[in-house]
Each structure stands twice: as C-alpha cells, then as structure tokens.
Amino acid sequence: MPDRIDPARLRALDRAHVWHPYGPMPGRQEPLVVESASGVRLRLAEPAHGRTELVDGMSSWWSAVHGYNHPVLNEAARDQLDRMSHVMFGGLTHEPAVRLATRLVEITPEPLQHVFLADSGSVSVEVAVKMCLQYWRSAGRPAKRRLLTWRGGYHGDTWQPMSVCDPEGGMHELWSGSLPRQVFADAPPDGFDAEPDEAYARHLRELVASHADELAAVIVEPVVQGAGGMRFHSPAYLRVLREACDEHDVLLVFDEIATGFGRTGQLFAAGHAGVSPDVMCVGKALTGGYLTLAATLCTSRVAEGISSGDVPVLAHGPTFMGNPLASAVACASVDLLLGQDWELEVKRIGAGLRRGLAEAAGVPGVRDVRVLGAIGVVQLDHEVDMAAATRAAVREGVWLRPFRDLVYTMPPYVTGDDDVARICRAVCAAAKEG
Template identity: 40%
Template sequence: MHLDREAIVRLDKQYVWHPYTAMRRYIDEVDPLVIDRAEGARLYDVDGKSYLDGNSSWWVSTLGHNHPRLVEALRRQASKLCHTSLAGVTHEPAAALAEALVAVAPRPLSRVFYSDNGSTANEVAIKLSLQYFRNVGQPARKRFVALEGAFHGETMGVTSLCGVEVFRRPFAGAVMECLFVPPPPAGEAHTAGHEVAFGALAEVLEQGRGEIAAVVLEPLVQGSIGMRMYDPELLRRARALCDAHDVLLVIDEVFTGYGRAGGMWACASAGVTPDIMTVGKGFTGGVLPMAATLTTDRIFDAFLPPENTFYYGHSFCGNPLGAAIAREVLAVFEEEQLLAQAAPKMARIAQAFSDLGQIPGVSNARALGMIGALDLRPGAGYLGDLGWRAYAEARRLGAYLRPLGDVVYIAPPLTIPDDDLTELLDIVRRSVQFALGAA
C-alpha cells in the first residue's frame, strides 16, 4: 500500500505523538515535512523536493543518509543474524566492535557495555557510578554534579542531570539530586568569569567530599541548551579535581564524538581521559539505534565478584545488526580518513559563522568542528520564535534547519559535499536575514 501525502498527514495527526512538540498547535497549524527517502546530506519529501539536512537528523547521520557501506553492512548482517540476546551469548559483531572501539577510545578506557541510545548509555554511566562506590565500600557517594544547561538524555535517571529547566520541571521531586555549576563563559580563557566557573566546581566537590559519585560533562559544547561552547580548560580542571576527591569523571560524547566537535573525541582534544565515556548518535551513522558506555579496568574490576554483579541490560543489548553497522562506521572513519577530509569543511563553517556574526541582530556567532551556531536578538531563549522564523524560510529555500529556540545552528554530516555546504551556508544567511527583517 502506498499512501499519498494527504493520507500520511491525516494518519499522522490522528495517531502519532511527536517529540518536543506542542501537539495542539501541531495538529491545528503545522504542515509537516513528509519525508520519503534520504541520501547523502539531503532529505526528499513525497513530492520529490529535496531539503539539505542541516542538523544530520538530530545529529545522528554523521556519514550522511543511506551511506552505501553502512547499508551493505546491514544487508550482510541481516542475511545471517538479526538478533540474539547477549546474556550468556556472544557473536562476532559485538566482540569485534568492542575491540575496535577500545582501539580508538582515549586510554585507558578498555571495557564496553552496550545499550540502545545515548540516554540509556548515560543511564548506564549513572548506575555504574553509584554501584561502583557501593562495591568498593563507599555507599554514601550518591550525588552527581553537572553543568547548568546540561542535557544527557530522556530517561528518568539522566533527567536528574538535566540543567534545562523546561525539560526538568515536569519531573521535579521525582528525580535524584544533582548539583549544578556554571560553565565557563564564552570568550578568552583566564578571564574572571572562567575562574568563577572553575572555583564553583572546586567548591562543590570540596563541600560534597565523600558524598559525590561523579561529575558528568558534555565536553566543549552543550548541545541542547543552544550550542553553548566553553573553554577546554574546564575539562582539565575537572579531571584534576575528580582525581583529588576520588570522584568519577563521566564524559558524554553522544553528540560531540565521532568528529562532530573536530577530533574523534572532544575530551581527547582537550587532553582528558574520563573514567566513563558514553557514545551514541553517530555511533551507527543514523542507521539503527545503538549506543555504548566505555569504562576503565578499575571500574570493571570492582564488578567482578559475584556479589557485585551489574544487574542491568536491555533486550537489544549488543544487537548484531547495530554492532555490524557501528563497526563499519569506524572502518569508514579510518579507511577514508574522514576527519582529514572534513577539516576544510570545518574551516568553511567557522569562517561563514564569523561572517554571519556581522549581521545586525546576530550575537555570539560561534563554531567548533562541524558545528556552527548564532543567537538571534532580541530573543526569548529556548522558547523564542525568531529561530522558527528562520526555520520556515530555510524550509522554503530547501533546507531543514530546526532551531534551538532563538539559536540557529547547523551540524551537517561530515561527508556533506562542498556544493551542498555552500548552498546550506547561503540558506542560513538568507534565513537569518529574513528572520531579523533584514532580507
């Protein structure tokens, strides 16, 4: 059965509950994109119109849509084994992927626990942190530290770490306590503002001595709060402070990993190795939902006695299809020298957003790796509508440019063709000018 556009939208509005969507407004007012297929950096709707995917479909399609090597890896694996549990069972894709992950991960990360998505990867990290300290005789360590504006996923545990008030507010009182500290302000290092941020983290860890299990950080850029970028010195200070207070450092590379922030891992770019690192989104190149949590032998060894077993897992933990694709993603990065190939694109994004910063009404234009972002002023933050004006104009011009409130940003595939990147950057400029009334 092949449905036309009208039928798809009718069924959608009758039955589907969309994420991060005011549904009354959506049902009454929104004419949604109806996507039929995708290839490379482009989405194609049911009428055949193409849209440049400005955010890699929520940051997952790092290699572009339907990358031929990933599709072929899926086909090969599906012909042999689609699924088996990982309970008392193993298989080549899971074992080989773990070896490949450890090979590219910051040392001394050496163990891999699989899960379904970035949120559950961070849920694993939280539970590992809590049980680790119970296993080693420090059960009082039950508290966590995160940055103001932090976002680490949707499940209940990681909602505790959410510093975006509009996301956390509905669940207040039902989540664990988390201590929030300010990130360093944008700008040059060693300013007074930076020292305030570093001092706040040091003070929280000192006051919580013996009670804090882990500091959890998005490295270098906080995505969901509005692509807030900060100085890497915070990661280095956090590592030193965690060591001094015997606190675990958890680095959430779900968004920033796999080249999004420039290097393979944002934390490694800052010269920092965490005790626990989480990966997702680009992990399978947007083909299947799968993620992983990597730890050191120090943490793993604390779970080896039978009485310390980690009783946690998912039905699709280590799914063979996802594992085969994730291994192929790493092969593409290595064999096609993807980071080197993307470096000129990163430079173009940085220059383009620097130029966009000269437009009246634009503030805090910034870039890091394959991310470019700017703020529209005056604005109302995450709930502002200026970014949505830019979104509507970008859609008309042929790009999917979903904003973060009044923050307009791009995070395109690392493989976006040069001509497509030129077109995308032009659409961003024209859309921003339109939103600000400067067209």
C-alpha cells in the same frame, strides 16, 4: 509490499496517531513527508515552498555523519541481515558485538577497557550513572550517590539523565520536584579559545571538594554543550575536573554522545584537553545514523569495583543489547570514518561554515556566531520563531531544526563545499526571519 499512502492521507494519519518529539498530541505543525534520502539530500513526497529535495543540515540530529544510503553501510546491513538480525545477549555472544567493543576500546582514551552496549544515548547515560552508583556501593560507600554537573547541559530524556540537565529553563524543568537532586556548578564561561577563568576553575574545585563525601561522579559534556544551548567552553575546565575528581575520590563521566566521532575536530572531545574519564558515553554517529545504538565504556577500576561487590554484576540488561544488525553497521561506520581523512573533511566544513556564517553577525537580533569543528551556531537575542525560521531554510533548499534562541547546523561530513555554502545561506535566512 503494501500500497503507498498518499501524502495528504499520510499527514492526516500522522496527526491523528503519531506523537513527535517535544510536540503535543495531536500535532499542531505539518511535518514534511520524506520519501527517500541519498547522500546529503532528503527527497520529499511533495513539494514544500517550491522544493522537492532538501540538503540536510542536521545529520538527522547529528548522527548521519556519512550521509544517507551509503553503499558501505548498506552492504554491512544486508550482509548481517543474511546471517541474523538479532539474538539475545544474555548467555550468548556474536562477532559484530565483540568486534565493535574491541574497536571502541582501541579508539577511545586508553584507560577505557570495558564496553556496555546500550539501546540509545539516554540509556547509555543511565548505565553510566548506575555504574558509578554501584561502584561506590560495592566499595562500602553508599552515601556517595549524588552527581555534580554544570548548568547548561543536556544528557537525555530518561530519569537520571534528566536530573543532570539544566534545572532552570531546560527541557526538563517540569520534573524538577520529582527528579533526584543533584549538585550544579555555574555554566562554564563561553569560548573554546578563551583564556581559562581561574575564578571559575576555583568554583569547580571547591564544589567537588565540599560535596566529595556524597558525590558518586561528575558528569559533563566535554567542550560542547549540545541541546542545552550549543555552547563551547575551554578544554582547560576538563583538566580542572579531572584533577579535582582524582584529589577527592570522585568518578568522572564524559558524555560524548554528541561530540564523539570527530564532530569537534578531535575524534573524541576529551582529546582537546588530553584527559581521560573513568566512564564515557558514545552514541548518535556510532552507526552513522542507520540504527539506534550507544555504548558506555569504563575503566578496569570501575568494572572490577562493581564485580567485587556484594552484588557482583551490573544490574542492567536491555532486550536488544548488543543487537547484531546495529553492531555490524556500527563497525562499518567506525571503519568508514577512520579509513578516510575525516580530520581534513571536518576542517573543510568548519572553514566553509566560518565563511558562510560571517554575514549573520551583522543581522539585527543576532547575539553571537560561533563555529567549532563541523558545528555552526547562530545565537539570537530572543526566542527563535521556529516555524518561520524553518520555512526560510526550506525556501533555500535546506533542512534545519532551530530551537530556543539558536539556528545551528551540524552537516554530514560528506557535505560538499557548494552544499555547505547553501546551508550557510539557509542559516542566515532562518536567523533573519526567525
């Protein structure tokens, strides 16, 4: 193995050469150097604000639901490495990919029968959009090529996903003049448990009806809008969209990349509404945070429609599609999740978040405190000072990544009660300083 790089030298090389997410080049902030991780703890290469390890309150951007260095997932990876790490998926197949696709069909809403394995969540949304566009082209209705979504959403950083992110004030406003022009409804009213607003439901129905001739699909994040603002909305609006799409012959896509695999208290957020989409995207927690992998699932109607068209194939095929190593770990991660009482664990974490974040409601500058499933959010009435908020959390021994006006947490499901309480103290401290 190569010699270890001194942490100071590592930071210097990082600053000179490594472009971090949503950051400038060279970087202006000093990232913490993580040496290893186990359970819910990140071990630092050198102390930061007196801490040599941090409880991860982010599940590595919501993916590491089983924590780090999990023996079951490690074993699955080692076993697959001894067989093959990769083989092309064009003209070949293998057990890990077939097992994973079959498992996903078993656990997602029943109409979803076909699985396209993608490289990342953003790519899975690209594939979903391509499925919808190609479906209508195959049906002889190529004019149906626009998408409808609601404001406040986030679907990824590649081209089509950017076009259905919030067009004003979102991360991709920079590209508003270049992206495809989509149809935007108002953001759904706040409140998972709030009574549905009939005026808003009518707004959704009217938009679908008036644009039906040009709409390929409606795409939304069900129940929780993630990186667009961590907003929760009533599941009733998903039922409204399902009914409107059925009435006006429009496909419905659910982006469950952030909400899938139990995060909201249902295995998939669509379960809160009791409805099924025509196309569903999953990712993030799919491999337990070990490897990048996502999937786009669709109904037989969509698959058969594409396959009976003048171009009878889905025109997409990533080099690492169906990667055996990632697929094997994903199978192990899904089985690990379903082999335990994940619902009880998510409820336990949610109860701890409610208790621990209650004090934040009285902090000056805090606008709202909300919890759903294993998601805890403190929303400020101003832009968070990310550097100050992060330092405050680190002093409490917790890693958080605040953004915009939010200090939030999505802990791994294996986080113990004491560590949940620690995360809550860190969120409150970050809110006070941020």
